[in-house]
Amino acid sequence: MRHFEMDKLKAQGGSVGESKYHESAIKQVCGSANFADDNPEPYGCLHAYPVLAPVTSGFIKSIDTSLALAVEGVKRILSAEDVPGKLDIGPVFPGDVLLTSHEIQYHGQPVLIVVADTYEIARRAARLVVIECEQTTPILDIKEAISKEHWVRPPHSLNRGNSENAINNAAHQLKGEISIGGQEHFYLEGQIALAQPDNDGGIHVQCSTQHPTEVQHLVAKILKKPFSFVNVETRRMGGAFGGKETQGAPWACLAALAVYHLGCAVKMRLARSDDFKLTGKRHPFYNHYHVGFDENGLIEGADITVNGFCGYSPDLSDAIVDRAMFHADNAYYYPAATIKGNRCKVNTVSHTAFRGFGGPQGMIMGELIMDDIAAKLGKDPLEIRKLNLYKKGRDTTPYHQTVEQHILIDMIAQLEQSGDYWARKKAIKAFNVSSPIIKKGLAMTPVKYGISFTVQHLNQAGALVHVYSDGSIHLNHGGTEMGQGLNTKIAQIVAHGFGVDFNAVSISATRTDKVPNTSPTAASSGTDLNGMAALNAVNTIKERLINFITEHFEVDSQSITFKDNLITFSKGEISFSELANLAYMNRISLSSTGYYATPKIHYDRAKGEGRPFFYYAHGVALSEVEVDTLTGENTVTRVDILHDVGSSINPALDIGQIEGAFVQGMGWLTTEDLQWNDKGQLASFGPANYKIPAIGDTPAEFNVNLYNSANPETTVFRSKAVGEPPFMLAFSVWSAIRNAISSVADYKYTAPLDTPATPERVLSAIEQTASWFKEHQHD
């Protein structure tokens, strides 16, 4: 694989490293940045809405559509029988059914779609369809699924050394368990797709998806057409967070199915409550651990089991539970480890990708273990964390990858000092003694997050760059823009490569007919992969230009530089636009594709050995909280973050990702409480009863800094991925809440605290801590 001399480019100055505004920012504040529902509807556009199964588990006995068909404006009702091709739209393994005609596996599973003149008519009519079912007993409890070995995919484990012996021979042993809540993505823009016949006999789909190529493939497969029949376009998403990696596809497929049968444009948009009910979420997990450690708290062996609550089908759960397993160590060295992962099948919607992709649900085990060891030994949790960090000589993960970069040691030391950890800890202890009701807590937690898709073939990308004869540049790449600023960063990379102004580069919608065979914009990989592909395209064009200049001006290629819109060489200079025109006149191609595949990675899943990750991204967070011991109410009063993005391509966008991810992680761990009732219906099905952080929940003091360090691996301009890793910095909040609660027992005990740590769970942990203290006060 080719690589680029980034340091040389960087020395030339330019866009990379500057805090450019988001490319759509002005349009966004003016309300003119159009999302999929905002473009003018084609003439005669119809609207489709799904008909939902009325039970959680069972079989359809009869369907009566007569009332719905009688509604004025209803054009057609489509069922599984109307699907000419494949009915299964499972992204990796089969199991996800586009429309069910027989078995119902979760409450609300789509059975039919109603196509009508308006959104309102389709939605109203969908409720008039009567579905009679034979109900069966659903499995809703994860422990029941585990005991019955009810899996969506087979269990898998990682082993290094003999953990059982190591634990049994250690001076101390501890066991613990935790239930971890799921998380609704709550992208502000709900699922939507507009499909229409195109002029060339195919179907054009505009939709909100992180994975246009997969939508293209699935639409083609359900319609029994070649991939080239379908063109998928995504200009921007109103947030995605993993919730539009696979979950955008069914609505696009259903809209396309309606186009196939009705021959006109069809839009499908889910109302928010149905979006909640019909799309997968972050997997809830139930995990437990058994560790052995010495008198200082140094771990000797760890045995960890993670159980993902996958819902009714595999979706991406195999890889998600794998990532949970890969991250059950977080930043800590387990000399001997057994990590088991189960993929539990339950009768809910199929859970899916969400920022961190299982990583957070695994990583919390490392932090849980550190806090529990500290309480057991009466030591400060930070001491235990520092003691157990990966370091030289203690650097092999449970999957046998060697951790090569040990900057966390320095990052923690820096934050310890800038965040005044020890003085604040002392002050907080004194405060807690004097404050009977409000207790403060403080915790510092690190993040080490592996970058690369663990499904190896996804680690590739393509881009398309055109230079027009006036020097303006058109950029297209396989990644999708969901707010993260990917287009902005890649435009910076392209501008930097050509040595031109950022504004010279214009960006257009992601389309499967421009860049084919793309990977999802996921796994934090957007800039790493697509940025490198775009740079590759730039370098191809530059190479042609350099060759042209060398011949045309008869100069040495070594003397040529591209900077500040000028191309300078030994005999003179020429503006970029003049050069573009000159090259055109001399019949030099000014357009190129670019391609990139991540080097070095390999992984043998059967053995659980290899290098699944190209590199790791790191971060450290220090959070201070207050907890009300009468009510369990809690708040985050100060957060200090030091995060490693390598050499930042755009510090403002990177910091925006860090702040946003942190608050989203904090929401997952505190207020965002997904609940299903005992019938298997989602009880928290809208923003009225599912609470993401609001503006007052932002930490009152919030200091975010980038750690100054280039990526030792040859990534694009030595930057690092940033989308997911900072999400897990929010463990510092959960850990600080535990620290505050623990003060009730003079820090001698730390109560289990399942997540989200709602006021109710916090109060219950306080009661448990107080009663422990009462029993052991005189020990």
Next chain:
Amino acid sequence: MIQFLLNNTPIEVQECSPSLTILDWLRTKKGKVGTKEGCATGDCGACTILVGEERINANGQTSWQYKTMNSCLLLLGNAHAKHIVTVEAVTTGLYPNLTDLHPVQRALVECHGSQCGFCTPGIIMSLLALYINEPTYPGKKAVIHALGGNLCRCTGYSPILLAAEKAYSYERKAEPYSAMAAQFKASLNTQYDGDIPFLKNGPRKFYLPQTAQQLVELKALYPYAHLVAGGTDFAIELSQNMLLPDVIISLSQVKEFCTLADNNGELHIGAALPYSQFVEVFYNHYPESKELFERLGSSQVRNSGTLGGSIGNASPIGDPAPLLIALNASMDLLSSAGTRTIKVADYFIDYKKTVLKSDEVISKFTIPKRPESLKLACHKISKRFEDDISTVCLVLAIEHSQNMITQARCAMGGMAAIPKRAQHIEQKLISQSLQVSSFIDAATAINSDFTPMSDVRSSAHYRTTVSKNLLQRIGIEFCEPQARNNNNIAITRISHASL
């Protein structure tokens, strides 16, 4: 006919679905797609617009006041005679530069306060309202209260908080909307023929009576008409639960229902007066009620919602009811037979069942003058501090003489099928001395007063436990002068930014 001003365009509508919201009208009938639908239930703020309304002050001078509302909760008919301002009117022109933008927009760009951009138009409208109504930067807490109903899933809000302040660092931009609105209103007044504004669509109708007389006559004509005031709850029934009523009568412009009077401390609040228009007067007498009103819904909801709507809806979890009950408020019920007055405490019978007769309408609330020795405590427990429904809402009002509690009224929401008095707790408090232990003792009666439910908001056990603990907290705050430390920070409360 309904007439209003959309940005700079006068609008007249007559034939239209009576249940259409401004959001759907903007997006599907006018192509104004800058206003986004995030949830359509008033919880996310992506559809926030400004609604301008003519106000007449004590000196008879008129002015236009602009407030934020969720356009998903505003019925088209309720927009009559108002000025609807959408994001498209903040900066006009197809390709503006950074410096062409309104200060709130420019600040948001410069602070990197938009990522995906879907919540952004709503954020801009909330920032704009703040900018228009506050000539200088009003501080972080005011920003938080103004934007508590605007959810952003991308940024974590830091850059938005910064932008709210930065907007004041540029040259101040004058508000252009009042002048447009005044011109529109003048032409409207010359056309007005005394007809009741209405919308119709086949047999379905929407009426907007302007006087109590018109209302009573309409109610007699259509006894089963659905009543709406601000629409913060009813609009969801229409747009999400697909309710399709034949006749809707809106109380929102009945002028007798929109009055506010402070008669020597006795407050008279019209049933259709939005919260934001009376809370300041309420705070003059009951500053303790801020805890409830500042956390009731969002700023957008407080600009639309009314006491009449909340009580009329008889929700067991509305926050005003426990407050009104604890303050021994009464309410006027109007019908063609005249007006009768009842205590708010006597209004609720069972879940969503009340003493309101089919021909009656709630017209006014009266809160008695504050007794001199009254101590009031309002506590709301929810998963999130802003814009959340109460898990438990507890309001306690006591009177005391010397050191003895002489009177106690305690009302709670979220604990039963209706907002309900805690009579056993009250009885245990009366005649006790004013000390913390009295409150802790009284709290033990919670199980005699309530058998709460477990639901999505919490378990029954938590509701009972936290109610008891809240009484302890109230006892400490009432009785211990040291409940505030040297910096005047309550030792009984966490320092959440919105509190």
